[in-house]
Amino acid sequence: MQHIERAGVHSGDSMxxxxxQSLTDAEVEKIIDYTRRVGLALGIVGLMNIQFIVAGGGTYRGFNGDHHRDDFGDAEVYIIxxxxxxxxxxxFISKVTRxxxxxxxxxxxxxxxxxxQGYTPGLAKEQNLIAVKAPVFSMSKLAGVDTFPGPEMKSTGEVMGIDQTFDGAITKALLGSGLNVPEGGPVLLSIxxxxxxxxxxxxxxxxxGGHKIYATSGxxxxxxxxxxxxxxxxxxxxGGxxxxxxxxxEDGTVRAVVNTVTGDRSTFRMVFIFAEQRSCNVFHVSPR
Structure with missing residues (x-):
């Protein structure tokens, strides 16, 4: 499974x-090799969970076919x-792989x-399907909670979207999580x-898509x-x-908010808590 969020977000809160979708064959082989070596060295019998970081290579890796899988350059694989x-x-994996x-x-x-038991070692054969796991949050019921994703898990559930395309799978997962993305509605961006x-x-x-865009100055x-x-x-x-x-x-001008943050976010955090209380869709990206 590949996390969509960058490293640093708790796996339970990450899609x-x-x-x-965007690992090279060489990176996959490294992950398989490291997994086999770690499992044998630790003497684990049964299930084992490993989290990896792939660092380097391309600065952006598309999830929907907008980059070739081998165009990212050299990257290193590390175990978290x-x-x-x-x-x-x-x-999730059992359902997708059967x-x-x-x-x-x-x-x-x-x-x-x-x-x-009738199985062979190695990586399971990919099905002709793509599955996306999405977290479900209940922030509106927890006043004052920091809603930005980070190393502490804050989600209260998970849903699954399956389709033959990444776009279809992630759309189903987002809708299943209760996020209704408006068609053509105004959107606020602060990047x-x-x-x-x-x-x-x-x-x-x-x-x-016809969305009217509002944005902060930068x-x-x-x-x-x-x-x-x-x-x-x-x-x-x-003071403005x-x-x-x-x-x-507050007045309902925007129907969705997209915000990425770095450093101190105390002031803007209260803004987005306010947005969530107004049932405004909020998308956060954690600091790098």
Whole structure:
């Protein structure tokens, strides 16, 4: 499974896709090799969960076919952690691959090998389907909670979307999680400087989809340079002369908010807690 969020977000709060969509063959081989070596060295019999980081290579890796899998350059594979146990992803993987992971692992622990159960070692053969796991949050019921994703898990459930395309699978997963993305509705963007170059594709899609775009000053400047119409709003909660992000959320002007953050976010955090209380769809991206 490949996490869609960058490393640093708890695996339970990250969206994930199976099979991995933007790993090169060399990276997959490294992951298989490291997994086999770690499992043998630790003497684990049964299920094992490993989280990896792939660092380097391309600065952006598309999940929907907009980059060739071998165009990313050299990258290193690192292990974050190894857990000699099952994980919450086992039901997800079992359903997608149609392999009863728990039953097989239980039999192995009792001395019956994988081959004796009719399976062969190695990476499972990919199905002609793509599956996306999406977290479900209940932030509106927890006033004052920091809603930004990070190393501490905050989701209260998970849903699954399956389709023959990545776009179809992720759309089903988002809808299943309770996120109703409006068609053509106004959207507020506030993109941190390190993420601006990666956000141009999203901005083009919003513009082509007929969404009116509102943005804070730095983001609005970038959008204008792209030749896209944008309405600038102030980030400041007090002392500003124009309309602020709170104003356009409170009066229902915008129906969705996209925000990436770096460093101190205490002021903007309250803005987005306010947005969620107004049932406004909020998309967060954690710091790099």
């Amino acid at each position: 994930a896709v199976y099979p991995a 952690e190894v857990n000699p146990r099952s994980s919450r992803t086992i039901p 392999i009863p992971m728990v039953r097989i692992a239980t039999e192995v622990m009792q001395g019956r090998t994988i081959k004796e 941190a400087d390190p993420d601006k170059s990666d956000s141009t594709g999203l901005i083009r899609l919003l513009d082509e 983001t609005a400047k970038m959008i204008r340079l792209m030749g896209v119409d944008v309405v600038e709003v102030e980030k400041r909660l007090q 002369k124009g309309r602020t992000v709170v104003d356009i959320i």
